Amino acid sequence: MNQASSRIESTLSSAQFCRRLLRRQLVLAIRRPVEIGNPLLFFTMVVALFPLGLGPAPAQLAEFAPGVLWIIALLSNLLTSDAIFRGDFEDGSLEQLLLSPQPLYLSVLAYIGAHWLVTGLLLALVSPIFAVMLNLSTASIPALVGSLLLGTGVLSLLGCVGAALTVGLRRGGMLISLLILPLYMPVLIFGSAAVNAAVLGNPAGPYLAILAGMLCFAVALAPFAVAAGLRISIDA
Amino acid sequence: MPNSEPFLVADGLSLSRGGRQLFSNLCFEVEAGELIQVEGSNGAGKTSLIRILAGLSRYGFEGRVERNEAILYLGHSSAVKGMLTPRENLSWSVTGRGQYCNEEIDSALDKVGLYGYEDVASNTLSAGQHRRVNLARLHLSDCPLWLLDEPFTAIDKAGVENLQEIFASHVESGGAIMLTSHQALSPGQRVRSINLSPSNFGAVG
CATH class of the missing domain: 3.40.50.300 (P-loop containing nucleotide triphosphate hydrolases)
Structure with a gap:
């Protein structure tokens, strides 16, 4: 077909396409630094609220710190997941993505990966500062960072499922919370348990292993749900 | 045929x-x-x-x-990202078909009358120019x-x-x-x- 034509498309492997999508998403995120900064600012604000609400007693703050930090991580992830596909849906890029001959599973993973890099990874890296703000013992900081690194990956994957299902709705923000928060619960339980274990001097390893297991499970299955959700949203 | x-x-x-x-x-x-x-x-x-x-x-x-x-579909929406330049829009296209060097993309943009606009942010372009960026894909595509x-x-x-x-x-x-x-x-x-x-x-x- 079209051999007479001078246009010759060099073929594109799935890995190349994934890298290209990842790069596109990261460039888009970096050109709008406010959207990277906002979740971190949100995190900072909410952490600053706790001493005001619970009272500034250091011992009390330290006791609540693991749960508090994990709940805020979860909420800031929820805030950003709504936007993963929103722009692409509105400008028609999503239609093109769905029609592409590349496996949607991998394309979706690239989107999720980009989302995790600019939210979860950043949050995990700056979390020691917040831990200090809440008087969390320094010995438990590695467990906090480790659990956030693994856990936010699961959160991004699950949040993306919600985003795919609600992208066609004008105001999907509330619905996405209702859909996704129940799924976030196991991550919250094992994430804060890992930090708590480290606070008490127990090994956090088993909890981190469970989080890693969840991450593997989510990486294997969530992109299928996202792909199906996107097809439904585009069809509607 | x-x-x-x-x-x-x-x-x-x-x-x-x-x-x-x-x-x-x-x-x-x-x-x-x-x-x-x-x-x-x-x-x-x-x-x-x-x-x-x-x-x-x-x-x-x-x-x-x-x-x-293979089908090339162009819909109502232009599928052009305002935060990316026309060149980036085409080279990082989500269509997943083919990869093009800058010369190919520039010549396609030239053919739709966007010569000189390759490197400006797309959100400074007009609606018609957005459509043109999208139409440049007709020149790049190999879909029959x-x-x-x-x-x-x-x-x-x-x-x-x-x-x-x-x-x-x-x-x-x-x-x-x-x-x-x-x-x-x-x-x-x-x-x-x-x-x-x-x-x-x-x-x-």
Whole structure:
């Protein structure tokens, strides 16, 4: 077909396409630094609220710190997941993505990966500062960072499922919370348990292993749900 | 091209929306070298038909679509990211077909009249220029079958003429185009039309 034509498309492997999508998403995120900064600012604000609400007693703050930090991580992830596909849906890029001959599973993973890099990874890296703000013992900081690194990956994957299902709705923000928060619960339980274990001097390893297991499970299955959700949203 | 199978076969397509039958039992084939215009008044189901043929709508209609060739679909929305430059928009296209070097992309942008705009942020461009960035994909693509939904929207007169020429050369080189438009195509071209007006159920010109 079209051999007479001078246009010759060099073929594109799935890995190349994934890298290209990842790069596109990261460039888009970096050109709008406010959207990277906002979740971190949100995190900072909410952490600053706790001493005001619970009272500034250091011992009390330290006791609540693991749960508090994990709940805020979860909420800031929820805030950003709504936007993963929103722009692409509105400008028609999503239609093109769905029609592409590349496996949607991998394309979706690239989107999720980009989302995790600019939210979860950043949050995990700056979390020691917040831990200090809440008087969390320094010995438990590695467990906090480790659990956030693994856990936010699961959160991004699950949040993306919600985003795919609600992208066609004008105001999907509330619905996405209702859909996704129940799924976030196991991550919250094992994430804060890992930090708590480290606070008490127990090994956090088993909890981190469970989080890693969840991450593997989510990486294997969530992109299928996202792909199906996107097809439904585009069809509607 | 004799004996080659048709690019696309639509078999008994029926669609109703909101209790209204838009079209029923629509059967046609798209073969190499054909230019097909889908006609019909607003709300006749032109866009729905194109979306079904492209594979974006998978449920809610009856019938079967058989796609034998790669399809290039351009819809209502321009699929152009305001935060990216036109060059980035094309080279990081989410369509997942082919990769192009900057020279190829620049020449495609040049052909749609965007010479000099390769590296400006797309959100400083006008709606018509956004459409042109999208149309540059026609020059880059190797897909034999083009499904175009209102390709002339927001394009100026010279641009429309230019597009008509592109269509003619694509059809001549053995491709096929199916498009929706209210605009008459250039008189020199052999155009098959599919009319979606209610009195014309299933009629194929």
